Amino acid sequence: MAQLPLIRLAGVGKEYPLAASGGDRLRTLWQLWRGRRATHVFRALSDISLELHRGQSLGLIGENGAGKSTLMKIIAGVVDPTQGTVERHGRIGALLELGAGFHPDYTGRENVFLAAALLGLTRAETTARLDDILAFADIGEHIEQPIKHYSSGMVVRLGFAIATTMKPDLLITDEVLAVGDESFQKKCSAWIEGYLADGGTLMLCSHSMYHIQKLCQKAAWIHEGRLFCHGDSADVTREYLAYHEERAQGDRPAGGSAQPGGLYALRNLRLNGASAQAPLALPMASDLHVSGSIHSPDGRVPGIAVGVVKADGTPIYGLVSDMDGYRPRAVDAQTYAFELTFPALPLLPGRYYIRAHAMDPEGLRLYDQLSCRLDITGSARELGMCRLAHVWGEGVDADCAVDERG
Amino acid sequence: MRSLWNHRWLFLALLEREVRNRYVGSVGGWLWAIVHPLLLLGIYTMVFRTIFRVEIPQLGEHPFVAFVALALWPWLAFQEGVQRGVQAVQANSALVRKVSFPHELLVYAAVTATFVVQLAGYALVLTILALFAGGLSAMVLLIVPILALLFLLALACALFGSALQVFLRDFDQLLGPLFMVLFYATPVLYPLALLPGWLGDILAFNPLAQFIEPVRALALFGSWTPSTFALASWAATLLLFVLARGFFLRLSPHFEDFV
Structure with missing residues (x-):
């Protein structure tokens, strides 16, 4: 019995009768009651075979x-x-x-x-x-x-x-x-x-x-x-x-729901020039260069959003090109390239992800998302995610001016 | 049937909700279950006894109000039970679309809830009659199986109607006028024996007459002679239930598309 799959579907198909008017419903009722198939149907599923153990x-x-x-x-x-x-x-x-x-x-x-x-x-x-x-x-x-x-x-x-x-x-x-x-x-x-x-x-x-x-x-x-x-x-x-990316780029004419001209899409994302496929290991406090190219279906200058998140998804920092007035550089009629540098990246050792989204020129909508793993190496005894600039001072008597701190 | 037994807890939960649904958020609560029939009873007594001064020789010394009351509660249980049962599937469309369970439970819960409420009122009526109108005979216990058959007839009608209601949304519009005609065609306000021969013969074919009349005769006179019509009606009720359930079960896999 233990060998039996919990669920076994064999050649499953489903049709929904199409019946809008009262007369249609009456006719469908008659057909279903007699155990026939309805004449006007919408086919929702065809020939699905699946097992789940x-x-x-x-x-x-x-x-x-x-x-x-x-x-x-x-x-x-x-x-x-x-x-x-x-x-x-x-x-x-x-x-x-x-x-x-x-x-x-x-x-x-x-x-x-x-x-x-x-x-x-x-x-x-x-x-x-x-x-x-x-x-x-x-x-x-x-x-x-x-x-x-x-x-x-x-x-x-x-x-x-x-x-x-x-x-x-x-x-x-x-x-x-x-x-x-x-x-x-x-x-x-x-x-x-x-x-x-x-x-x-x-x-x-x-x-x-x-x-x-x-x-x-x-x-x-x-x-x-x-x-x-x-x-x-x-x-x-x-x-x-990949199917959605290709479809968004208009390579696949099938499917009618894509917007005219396709969507803004991030073609690739590189960390320090390396392809996004492999995670990048970066010593603490090194420079990080985030670069990539964006597809713009209508040739207008797209925006780019870049974020740094911890491995569990906790956001650390994010920015949008639009905020700084940055405009990606045109490579050809429909492709734009960008590069963003974080000098001496102050992240503490650990695993992070760099995420990027293509945005429309108005900076209103996020489109797709690419993300790259970033492993910060080295050792640090500090706590948290990020090294904040700090200075220790002489210290004053606690009774006096608290407002001197900081 | 075994699958229904496995779902008995679901049935009880649905039944409890149906009963509570009637009165949730209302001030009067269960009082309304008794107010509506009492009001009807008052109106009928006023109209037929005080205004039209109807005399029913078959009643003997029994008051008209007791005569009507004994038929009114079973009738209302049937009428309201069928009406609520017919709505039951459509009213729970959210469940039908998203949860896998035997849809017939919805109908059973709606009809049962109505019978529970109305028959509780009926028990009160019988108690009052027993206390103030000279007591009831032991024969009154025979009412129970007859009411059980009436319940089965209501289930059958509701199963059939609720399946139709899913496909034909205006089916319930038909029920109001239908029940109005049926009410006067059923011997609630009069005994069948009072009718002229030809009309009595026709109305005897109304199966409801074969439930209402014996129940009232047993409660009022403590005796009732079974007729061929009555036995045939009861047998037909069993058959009708089987047919209606078959009709419902054949269509219920398609409810999800239509509710």
């Missing part, structure tokens, strides 16, 4: 409308596929919408019971876990308030908290990590990592390649209702990002 984690990626949500609904059992078969072995916890079972007029505490029952918990089980749920959600006094007074973040916290206590064999979530504040996102990520470490199975749908790479071993790219690419998450997400 215990302990695996799968990320679903794809553009809006590609069929990811439909696929998750089919796996979760919310809808049946039109073609093909779905086998499920094990307890599935699907959070396709956190708080879907919540009633706005009831308090958080009252809502916990129905939401937990929808996930398959008995009343006694819910009562036993109530303290854990409330502790994880950490919304304090609000638990006694009606849900309608909650912020959307609080609803998500409560919804996810219920799922965490259920310990499903397979957890399916849809953009859970996109909502909630920073600390709650961290809490969720930590919980999911612990759940995976304990042998849990995860299926995550996200537009954040960072989350997919971090939490999923495998990724499946759904494109126009088909399984376009399936494999190691690093490979699939790289392909996916």
Whole structure:
């Protein structure tokens, strides 16, 4: 039994009947009742075959409308596929919408019971876990308030908290990590990592390649209702990002949603002249040169944003070319080059990332993002991330002028 | 059926919410469950006894108000149960679209909640009759299985209607007028025996008559003779439930597309 996959999809396809008017609906009702297929349909998914084994984690990626949500609904059992078969072995916890079972007029505490029952918990089980749920959600006094007074973040916290206590064999979530504040996102990520470490199975749908790479071993790219690419998450997400870059550059005419003329895009990013592929190791207090080129579809001078973040994503410093009045240099009609120097970079030893985004000439919108790893080497006994200029003085009697300090 | 048993906690949670939904945020709370039928009862008694001075020979010494009350609560349980049950799937579209669970539970919870509320009122009516109108016979216990069958009939109608309602949004518009006609075609305000022969024969085909009349006869007179019509109606109720559930289950995989 242990060899059975938790989920096995074979040749799964899904059609949605198209019925706008009342007459259409009546005809569709008649066809469905007789067990026929509807005549006017929208094909959401075709011929998807997938297996998910215990302990695996799968990320679903794809553009809006590609069929990811439909696929998750089919796996979760919310809808049946039109073609093909779905086998499920094990307890599935699907959070396709956190708080879907919540009633706005009831308090958080009252809502916990129905939401937990929808996930398959008995009343006694819910009562036993109530303290854990409330502790994880950490919304304090609000638990006694009606849900309608909650912020959307609080609803998500409560919804996810219920799922965490259920310990499903397979957890399916849809953009859970996109909502909630920073600390709650961290809490969720930590919980999911612990759940995976304990042998849990995860299926995550996200537009954040960072989350997919971090939490999923495998990724499946759904494109126009088909399984376009399936494999190691690093490979699939790289392909996916490359596809978007190429599409933004207009190399691939397919797909109609790109803006006319494509988008501003960062072609490459170099640290001290080295390509972004390999991390740069830089001794402390050396000069750092960040350079690269930007594609401008309409030939106007684009902007560039550069940021320095710690390995865990904590921002340290960021700036936009526009702020300093800097204009990248034209290389050809559609390419601009930039270079930014940080003399004697005051970062303390550790791992950092240099991130850069292409911006429109107005300096309003960020487009794509490239990032390079930067390892600052050397040793320093100071604490923190960054060496601040400082001077120690003679020191005065503490009773006197405090305002002399600084 | 086994899967339904596995979902019993979900059913109870949905039922609890349905019952509470009626009164959450209201001042009167459960009082409203009894006020509405009492008001109707008052109006019917006023109109038929005080204004039209209707005399029903079959009643004997029993008061008209008791006669109507004994039929009114089961009728209201049925009517309101079906109406709420028909809305149940559409009203919970957020759940249907996002969560995997047997959709029929929504219908069962809505109908059951209505029956719980109305039959609690009915129990009160029976108690009052027992205390002030000379007591009830032990035969009144036979009401329970008949009301259970009435409940099953309401479930069947609600299952059928709620599936239709998902596809045909104006289906519930039909229910108001339909129930108004049905109310007068059901012997709530009059006994079937009072009708002229040909009309009585037609209305005896109304299955609801075969629930209302025996319940009232058992409560009021402590006796009732089963008729072929009644037994046929009860058998038909079982069959109807099976058919309606089949209809619902065949369409329910498609609800997500339409709600």
